[in-house]
Amino acid sequence: MYKIKREDLPALFQKIAADQELYLPVSTAGQTNFGVWREEAEVDLDTLKTVKSPKDVFFPQSETLYTCYREGKKLSVEPETLKEQDFVVFGMKACDIKGVEVLDRVFLSDPIDTFYAARRDHGTIVALACHEPEETCFCKVFGVDAAHPAADVAAWMVEDTLYWKPETEKGQKLTEKLADFLEKAEDAGSETAVAEEEEKIRSIMEELPYSHLSLEGWNGDVLMEKFESPLWEELYKPCLACGTCTFVCPTCQCYDIKDYDTGQGVQRYRCWDSCMYSDFTMMAHGNNRTSQKERFRQRFMHKLVYFPANNDGMYSCVGCGRCVEKCPASLNIVKVVKAFQEKEGAKA
Amino acid sequence: MSIEAREEFKPKIVAFCCNWCSYAGADLAGSSRLSYSADVKIIRVPCSCRVNPMFILRAFERGADGVIICGCHPGDCHYTSGNYYARRRMTLLFSMLDFIGVENGRTRVEWVSAAEGVKFSQTMHEFVDKITSLGKNVRLEDLRCRKS
């Protein structure tokens, strides 16, 4: 294990960023999101949850696939090059790392998404344990250990010291590169400090209101039963059909492919889509989900039923609680699960 | 910007002209051989009230450096009231563009009648000068549309 004084972090960041991109939580106009480190960037390591999850480091909100150029009646195509440089993501939280695991299931299974794969290959993740978990967090429900994130490097901020523990080869490599900045911390004091922090985090996790949410009855085998439940009819009504939940979510992976006419040709790009939108999966004949109820149902069924059905029981929710915080109508996955529990529990 | 660079800069200017007045005014400027910069390209619309703010933003998106809307003088609209609506819409739009920091000289409305070939030509001269002095539009363009 290593350590570094909090006040020395800017120098560390500078060192990392010297020859590669460094993504970390940056505050812009009062809101913290993952962004590229720059000298003038306002790094914010205190905000627990960035507004958007860091998934767009690996799966950007929009990315060009290829560009067509038109000259007279001739067309030429220029494919987009894949990510070739290494980069570092600093400060990801355990839930978001779990989110990447979900994305891996989608994009790294056959057929492999080469754009995503290239980014995953080149990215080294330095994760930060969740210092003060919040009431909207429920990662525990999904077996995530917020106290000890599973990443290339796990890190803990204990008062003014950052403890740094490489846990993979990638992490080891990065650590070596930063040897001048990181101080060895093999002493018992350091070990204790980290252990105490972990303990503190875990005990708070126990206390969180959502931590004991039961997902009983939600698995890949309950498709028709849940699909046909009359509860959806009640639950969806406040939904405004915006894409906030989808766009802040660390696991939502749907995208649309669109063309942009540049005047010189066409740029084909993909961008995040939301199953909440009325034109999601729009086809020539129209849309296979014509009502907001169906669209609303889709999101939760996907996270709690369809995804586990296809991925060895893995849910595609990680309990980050962003949707809980951000939904304009105060709807969220927890309320959905609870509603089913209540109504169906009562029934049983 | 250096003098040489300024000389090289050829602004792209889109002029939306009402069919009944300023388009005819431009015709009159033409038949009177009243020259103005070739940087101005005219799009014929039935009335200044046909000009949607989307058209203006689209022009900027695509790299236009200035957009001018010409219509009938207030009171002379071929359709009675179109230019009055256009006047409010454009005033508010221009004010919003100014609010977000787009140089307010990049947009202009001018009332030019069918009989005002001289005014048309002068207006275009002035506008081209203004845009040339402002230089390239960088605040409202979509970089993807830039010619590489």
Added chain:
Amino acid sequence: MLRIGVFVCHCGSNIAATVDVKKVVEMALHEPGVVHAEDYQYMCSEAGQEKIRAAIQEKHLSGIVVCSCSPRMHENTFRNAAERAGLNPYMVEIANIREHCSWIHKDMEEATEKAVILMRAAVAKVNLNTPLQPGESRVTKRALVIGGGIAGIQTALDIADAGYPVDIVEKTPSIGGRMSQLDKTFPTLDCSACILTPKMVEANAHPNINIYTYSEVEKVSGFVGDFTVDIRKKARSVDMSKCTGCGVCQEKCPSKKTPSEFNRGLNNRSAIYTPFAQAIPNVPVIDREACIKFKTGKCGICSKVCQAGAIDYEQKDEIITEKYGAIVVATGFDMIKLDDYDEYAYSQSKDVITSLELERIMNAAGPTGGHLERLSDGKAPKEIVFIQCVGSRCADNRGKSYCSKICCMYTAKHAMLIRDKYPDVNVTVFYIDVRTPGKNFDEFYRRAVEEYGVNYIKGQVGKVIPQPDGKLLVQGADLLDNKQILKEADMVVLAAAIEPNPDVRKIATMLTASIDTNNFLTEAHAKLRPVESPTAGVFLSGVCQGPKDIPETVSQAGAAAVKAIGLLAKDKLLTNPCTAHSDELLCNGCSQCANVCPYGAITYEEKEVNDHGIREVRRIAVVNEALCQGCGACTVTCPSGAMDLKGFSNRQILAEVDAICR
């Protein structure tokens, strides 16, 4: 994608001298969709049109772009050519590479580059054109003439003679207009009244003519062939059906202190009055501002003396609503106000008068009974100075930039008449130029100089200074002799500029007819359509369009009549197919479009729609294509983009923007 043909016109050397037409053709062939491109000397010629026809048929073109002069010139020509070749005429777009390009640019490279861009924009647009079919609208076979001067009378007579009913709306109590105020007319010196009065009588008696005097147009709606007009008949306070025109009321009226409008305020009239003896109708009106009965409630003498019992103090303004197929504007002119011309002492001396005032003074029915006398002391003047171009051809903004056209000739007339009747009076005319382009005009002017000894001095007058003895000291310059002139005169006559009747602004607004900076109504084309307004169905007669003398006015009046007759002779008109339409799947039914529609062309209906499988009844905007004139105001008001305009659709205009900015 369409199969597009591009036709590039040389217009002789008009285009080809500045634009490399071959290059435009070559570049056109690079545009997606363009399968044919050629250039030709004159595309609008028979041979040119034949080339278009041949290409459309042989290459199976589904859209064409003609790079030529302004669409305002030949759009119809090319649309018709396309139609003859079997192509929908609305599949034609024009790239204006003459007025907007070759004529204003000198550098060939620059002009060619621009022409290519204009061509591309037109190709981009035509790619999104759709075939359009014009609708039909009916024609109301009745004409409205606004203004009852000689222009209005002549137009009305010609239309009426062709068999169509005509209404004349005249603001003042009588028709006759400015011409009725004139004494003699140039260049023949006919008595104005002698030639005008028979026309007035004829109009009054014509079975197809209906005259609304003391009336004004209040509101106009509708469009060519189908205008609806509200006419305000102002309360005359005299029952026209009872009045015999005996004139006793005017004699007995105790209120006689109102300046006579007809005599330009040189004398007074009674509160109940007919403007002049030959007035038509010969029915007086009560000027309620001046009438003692109306002001104080007492008097009522006119009512007592009227044997016919025609006086009606209770009469109210009446609104008459009538439908018309064609409207002719003949609102005429007035002299400009001379408030800004203090140097000529017009407001200081009664003996400085305008030419129109001189007309009244010289007229036998005028304030002086036709005797030439000074208004200050009634003495016969011995020395008269005429000053030309007072407010005409004016460089500053006190006056008018234009030439009033009639002053040179009427001044020659005045000078000649004075010298003829009063040979002892010296007449001097200060002028900038003497303009006499008209039949027998120059001869007339030369007679004034040569036979009548009128003293013409080329130069302007700087100042007229009233002297204590009542004389007027005129300070002028003689440019030919290059000397200052000081001249004592007994009377100074100012040839004040004429300007369109100020009310024309209001009328133009109602008619949506365009007006120029001088308030003259604009013609559809300065040379080729001089009596038509750009607004279909509205025609121009007389000075409202530009300064004219009487013969010109009468010929234009006849021309306007023929245009109106041509319209009224049709049973149906084809309507402009470039109308708005609403996409029922996008329409919110919010009514904003209806709020901005100047024609009331948008209504709403509850309609069941099938929106990708969702069936529901929605409130949806419906455009009445016969009423829609295609301005597009609704399209911008519509937030969802449901409302679009055929021929100028959102996507078409955006395609042009994109092509230009490419």
Added chain:
Amino acid sequence: MQEIVNRAKELLADGTVKRVLGWKAGDLPYNPEPAYFEKEEDLEEFVYNGFCGANLSKYMIEASKMEGKTLVFLKPCDTYSFQQLMKEHRVDREKAYIIGVGCKGKLDIERIRRMGIKGIKSIAGANLEDEAETLTIVTLYGEKEVPYKDAMLERCHVCKGKDHMIFDEIIGESKETKDGDRFAEVERIEAMSPEEKFAFFQKELSKCIRCNACRNVCPACSCRKCVFDSNKFDSAQKANVDSFEEKMFHIIRAFHVAGRCTDCGECSRVCPQGIPLHLFNRKFIKDIDELYGEYQAGADLEERGPLTSYQLDDAEPGIVAERS
């Protein structure tokens, strides 16, 4: 609150209304959600407290299509939206039974979070009956006290007033909350140099994730299909790929609601990125007030909106350059 619930029960019971549109208690101290209640017993879950900021007028568009009347609870500011929607034929007055509810200012959980308060377990003082000047917030990390006013939504500090524009009956008292100048922030930006303005908005808008929450919550954005979702203008973009698109979307959205926006502030309340979107609307409102006379959208049913009317002597667009 009990009075409200009782009245709702009465109206359901006597058949005046088929359903009630109000707020349902959330599972955290601050997250009640808009909800329909069709049975009297369901109303036990009804809540109306300081966190019921949502403007229910927008839901009335859908409720107008349902069978029977809907009882809807509208705060004073929500009634402007409802009336504006009536004017645009988007809601059916006949289908609504409006109870105007009193308002003492609505709370903003984001504002509370920005004070560094996290791990919230309970919040006391948010109920209307409490008449509390201070919120007591118990968190995992200790107890915090926050003055009620400091936790209010921005819009409540510039409240349009506590009068309901349209209602069938009114229940509950209101308390004046206005203590700020509605246009102060707009004026602050107007006074900036073009470079500063541009930098300010570039920074704010760069956060936009095009989630469309602002649009979907907006009662004025009631289009069946937004231009940004349809191909009518080739403007359907799901993501802001270029910074131009951020501006395009927000300028056009503000323009489309100009003259119709009641300044309800929902756009800013719901923006997950905390973009002060109301500034765009307020700028238009300020310009309209200054140039065309004061106008409050939704204040009446008759007056023509400022963009569907005109005066012959309106200011020329050149005034923009003259003013700045």
